[in-house]
Amino acid sequence: MRHHFAVRIGPVGFRIGSDWRAPIAQLESLYAAYPKPYDGVPDFTVRLFAARPWRRFARAAVMIGGDYVLPEAAPLPLAQGLLAAEMGMNLQMALGQRRYLLLHAAVVERDGQALILTGVSGAGKSTLAALLSLRGWRLMGDEFALLDPETGLIHAFPRLISLKNASIATVAAEVPEDRFGPLLEGTPKGSIRHVVPDATAVAAMDAPARPALILFPSFGFEAAARDVSPSEVFVRLTQASTNYVAIGERGFDALTALVNSVPARAVDYPDTASAIAQVEAAWTAR
Amino acid sequence: MDRALDGWLLAAALRAPESVRTLDADGWTALLAIARAEQMIGTLAWRLDGVAMPPGVARILTDARASAEQGRVIALWEAEAARRALAPLGVPVVLLKGTAFVAADLHAGQGRSIGDLDILVPRETLGAVEAALLGAGWEWVKPDPYDDAYYRQWMHELPPLIHRDRDRMIDVHHTILPRTARITPDAVALLSDAVEVAPGLWTLSPADMIVHAAAHLFADGDLAGGMRNLWDVDQFCREFALNDRHFCLSVYERAWEHGLLAAVKRAFRLCHQLYGTPVVGYTTPITIDLSPRLSDRAYLRRVTARDGWGRATRPFTRQAFYIRSHWLRMPPPMLARHLWIKWRQGGAGPASG
Numbered sequence: 001m002r003h004h005f006a007v008r009i010g011p012v013g014f015r016i017g018s019d020w021r022a023p024i025a026q027l028e029s030l031y032a033a034y035p036k037p038y039d040g041v042p043d044f045t046v047r048l049f050a051a052r053p054w055r056r057f058a059r060a061a062v063m064i065g066g067d068y069v070l071p072e073a074a075p076l077p078l079a080q081g082l083l084a085a086e087m088g089m090n091l092q093m094a095l096g097q098r099r100y101l102l103l104h105a106a107v108v109e110r111d112g113q114a115l116i117l118t119g120v121s122g123a124g125k126s127t128l129a130a131l132l133s134l135r136g137w138r139l140m141g142d143e144f145a146l147l148d149p150e151t152g153l154i155h156a157f158p159r160l161i162s163l164k165n166a167s168i169a170t171v172a173a174e175v176p177e178d179r180f181g182p183l184l185e186g187t188p189k190g191s192i193r194h195v196v197p198d199a200t201a202v203a204a205m206d207a208p209a210r211p212a213l214i215l216f217p218s219f220g221f222e223a224a225a226r227d228v229s230p231s232e233v234f235v236r237l238t239q240a241s242t243n244y245v246a247i248g249e250r251g252f253d254a255l256t257a258l259v260n261s262v263p264a265r266a267v268d269y270p271d272t273a274s275a276i277a278q279v280e281a282a283w284t285a286r
Numbered sequence: 287m288d289r290a291l292d293g294w295l296l297a298a299a300l301r302a303p304e305s306v307r308t309l310d311a312d313g314w315t316a317l318l319a320i321a322r323a324e325q326m327i328g329t330l331a332w333r334l335d336g337v338a339m340p341p342g343v344a345r346i347l348t349d350a351r352a353s354a355e356q357g358r359v360i361a362l363w364e365a366e367a368a369r370r371a372l373a374p375l376g377v378p379v380v381l382l383k384g385t386a387f388v389a390a391d392l393h394a395g396q397g398r399s400i401g402d403l404d405i406l407v408p409r410e411t412l413g414a415v416e417a418a419l420l421g422a423g424w425e426w427v428k429p430d431p432y433d434d435a436y437y438r439q440w441m442h443e444l445p446p447l448i449h450r451d452r453d454r455m456i457d458v459h460h461t462i463l464p465r466t467a468r469i470t471p472d473a474v475a476l477l478s479d480a481v482e483v484a485p486g487l488w489t490l491s492p493a494d495m496i497v498h499a500a501a502h503l504f505a506d507g508d509l510a511g512g513m514r515n516l517w518d519v520d521q522f523c524r525e526f527a528l529n530d531r532h533f534c535l536s537v538y539e540r541a542w543e544h545g546l547l548a549a550v551k552r553a554f555r556l557c558h559q560l561y562g563t564p565v566v567g568y569t570t571p572i573t574i575d576l577s578p579r580l581s582d583r584a585y586l587r588r589v590t591a592r593d594g595w596g597r598a599t600r601p602f603t604r605q606a607f608y609i610r611s612h613w614l615r616m617p618p619p620m621l622a623r624h625l626w627i628k629w630r631q632g633g634a635g636p637a638s639g
Binding site for chain 1: 311312314315318319322323340341342343345346349350352353356359360595596597
């Protein structure tokens with residue numbers, strides 16, 4: 001393809017090809033501190049292309065292709081090319097990843113132990129992960145937890161943190177401007193702005209961590225916390241996994257071991273300050 | 287790198303695994319992308335087992351093998367589910383395509399990606415089979431009445447069904463070419479020569495497997511998945527010829543009975559040119575000349591139409607084969623009506639991207 005870029009995020013190598021220069025330039029800038037894929041051979045390919053040749057120029061719309069794609073995915077305007085690239089990478093993982101059991105979760109680490117934050121879209125995973133990474137935690141990822149069925153360890157996947165709508169301002173109050181990507185307005189999920197993980201997250205991304213606590217945060221409620229039974233955790237995590245069925249027995253064994261060995265709590269929070277305090281309390285009490 | 291970055295790169299790796307030693311990082315990247323696009327990465331992983339390669343590539347191929355192995359387990363389980371659903375009818379379940387290859391433990395099944403479950407049943411049992419599958423949790427996929435009626439009236443299979451819990455499709459065939467096609471294979475012979483490979487599960491005879499693959503490629507389809515189908519044929523030829531020196535001759539005789547000799551000869555010629563398949567021609571008792579034809583070039587151009595990004599290339603060649611597939615499938619007035627209806631619905635056209 002005309003323009004391309006390769007990057008390794010945690011253990012997974014990607015190459016992104018594009019009919020346009022702009023999204024590649026943004027990726028090069030935002031992923032500048034990241035290494036290249038192992039042996040120069042990426043695990044997955046993402047393609048950003050024009051639906052018709054003339055659409056590169058007129059009413060430019062970015063189609064997302066790659067090794068694995070959802071046929072109905074709608075094109076995005078060229079101004080959202082960076083989002084298209086990130087969506088493409090996430091799609092390859094969601095549909096093609098077979099080495100790790102993928103859990104839709106944010107992960108942060110302290111003392112070699114991993115805290116898994118999972119929940120529905122809008123629960124505040126990305127925001128919490130970004131804020132915790134400013135408070136002594138290492139960011140391992142804001143989208144996928146990579147559970148290795150062989151070892152039971154979580155591998156880091158610290159791609160750009162994807163902040164949406166109100167959480168952009170919340171995080172911008174604490175994170176320097178130069179770690180932010182462009183503001184993408186009018187996306188299918190509202191406003192989106194990407195944040196580059198800090199230097200620690202990138203430097204330590206090859207170090208896995210032992211899972212120690214699973215939290216189910218919910219934003220917009222009075223502060224409350226409760227234990228979650230292993231059976232409920234199991235069901236919620238199977239629903240939060242994009243490849244649980246595809247991995248088969250290995251995935252079942254890995255998830256059973258995780259659920260049996262790691263405590264889980266549900267945490268309702270009204271604001272981020274409260275959430276951070278509740279997370280720390282749950283971590284101490286685990 | 288001076289080798290072409292198209293399907294020939296994959297063909298060379300499958301044909302001579304040691305040849306990958308000379309690949310650089312970009313060559314490997316292109317090879318893996320093409321193999322994935324052709325749904326042959328599991329096959330490639332099997333084929334390259336034991337060959338020296340960079341650790342980063344070995345990781346990817348190890349994952350591909352594990353994934354194909356899981357696919358095999360799921361495919362066999364789906365076949366078992368169909369067998370259980372149809373057992374009360376006393377109808378033998380004849381497996382077709384990928385599921386058949388793994389059920390019979392054939393080389394062609396090693397690492398093969400398997401999509402839907404395809405089965406063949408006697409035409410007169412279709413109604414009972416359909417009812418039994420609906421009763422066992424399968425549901426209709428095609429919401430469009432035109433499509434549904436079209437399948438029932440003219441196709442060689444029922445409209446596809448999908449299982450409501452397992453989310454897996456089943457295609458129930460009663461023969462191997464559409465009823466609109468000019469060629470009418472002998473469906474009764476396909477069934478009567480089927481081979482039982484596990485209790486209650488059958489496959490086509492070895493010769494019929496090749497005839498079916500050739501029919502699928504050249505008399506029905508637009509050659510999508512051609513590299514994979516030709517690899518199946520290559521592996522059959524090599525494996526079945528081990529126990530039968532005149533296996534190719536048996537295939538020709540069988541193909542002639544089905545009216546598919548031209549398709550089989552075409553498949554053998556292309557296999558030989560693409561994968562070096564040791565196919566043999568004959569001068570007696572029948573004359574089979576397998577020397578390359580000029581038209582083979584167009585077929586190989588279509589079959590290998592991929593670039594190093596896994597993209598479909600050569601749109602004009604693709605379009606030509608797409609049109610040809612419909613031309614073969616239907617008489618002209620029917621084709622005109624079909625394309626008109628499809629065009630109004632906003633469909634019709636080869637997959638692109």
